[in-house]
Amino acid sequence: MALITFLVEDNKTIRENLIPALEDLANASVVGFAETEAEASSWLVAHNGDWHLVIVDLFLRQGSGLGVLSGCQSRLPYQKAVVLTNYATQDMRERCLSLGADAVFDKSTELEALIEYCDQNRPSSYMAL
Numbered sequence: 001m002a003l004i005t006f007l008v009e010d011n012k013t014i015r016e017n018l019i020p021a022l023e024d025l026a027n028a029s030v031v032g033f034a035e036t037e038a039e040a041s042s043w044l045v046a047h048n049g050d051w052h053l054v055i056v057d058l059f060l061r062q063g064s065g066l067g068v069l070s071g072c073q074s075r076l077p078y079q080k081a082v083v084l085t086n087y088a089t090q091d092m093r094e095r096c097l098s099l100g101a102d103a104v105f106d107k108s109t110e111l112e113a114l115i116e117y118c119d120q121n122r123p124s125s126y127m128a129l
Helices: 012-025 037-046 065-071 090-098 111-120
Strands: 003-008 028-034 053-056 080-085 103-106
Touching (some): 012 028, 037 065, 053 065, 065 080
Parallel strands (some): 003 028, 003 053
């Protein structure tokens, strides 16, 4: 079963490289993306139980990934929220985790760890949305 994924990333180049990598290497199905906090929050509310994973960048065209994380706190147990950022300092990791992130990954050094995380959190075939 594919990992239904929503991406919150405003950098087109990163999206164009990350989406195929997730689909090829992690059996993810990226169903959409947002470039701003408002777009992401709106999509997540409209698709409340329809996703398994949201991948959030911290710095967006408008708003912040921290606001997106805050809006994900009441998600269902099978839904995971992770941060993928170039600003993965220890303080920022702690802040993201305190806002409900399940994991934080550095874009430049931890892409393999993100793929591994996706593999480990792929829904089993008995799990229905």
